[in-house]
Amino acid sequence: MPSYAEPQSGQPQGKPAGKPVFGRRIAARIIDELLILIPVGIMFMPSLTSAISALASADVGSPEEARANIEILKFGAVCFLAQALYGTLLESSGMQATIGKLMFGAVVTDPNGQKPALGAVIMRNTLGRLIVNLIPLCGGYAVGLFRADRRCVHDLIGNTMVRARASYAAPSYSQVFA
Numbered sequence: 001m002p003s004y005a006e007p008q009s010g011q012p013q014g015k016p017a018g019k020p021v022f023g024r025r026i027a028a029r030i031i032d033e034l035l036i037l038i039p040v041g042i043m044f045m046p047s048l049t050s051a052i053s054a055l056a057s058a059d060v061g062s063p064e065e066a067r068a069n070i071e072i073l074k075f076g077a078v079c080f081l082a083q084a085l086y087g088t089l090l091e092s093s094g095m096q097a098t099i100g101k102l103m104f105g106a107v108v109t110d111p112n113g114q115k116p117a118l119g120a121v122i123m124r125n126t127l128g129r130l131i132v133n134l135i136p137l138c139g140g141y142a143v144g145l146f147r148a149d150r151r152c153v154h155d156l157i158g159n160t161m162v163r164a165r166a167s168y169a170a171p172s173y174s175q176v177f178a
Helices: 023-057 063-091 099-103 118-134 136-146 153-158
Strands: 106-109 161-164
Touching: 023 063, 023 099, 023 106, 023 136, 063 118, 099 106, 118 136, 118 153, 136 153
Parallel strands: none
Antiparallel strands: 106 161
């Protein structure tokens, strides 16, 4: 069984992260979702309420129903893109974590416990998140419950892991773009 607290030989010797986590990553994800969903929801509130009203009263197959569905799809697309950008910027920074992960003492690493490559974080937060959210009943996240390394589908796609932060000292703001 691999030791999750130490990098394997031949890996750069930075501060390795701790053991893989599952529960705190889910709690962190809820916080991160709310941090994006609330401002985007406020921004789209007039068009969303109008679209929902139109769906309630529009005939099936009517142009009004189509316009309402497009408006709801735009909201979903903006939420997805905002989450992808947010996750990519923060997880590829020196902090290696979103605000939610920082709150719960978790960090995103490569499988060896080191800082992941930018490409890995991009894959994790774009294609990985898209696929994980398409699997019904949160199945993409549930995969992590059955794996010793607690990797979910988006972690497998991006070749990343979520682990306990080795040091709980809060990172400085200068580390965000390090």
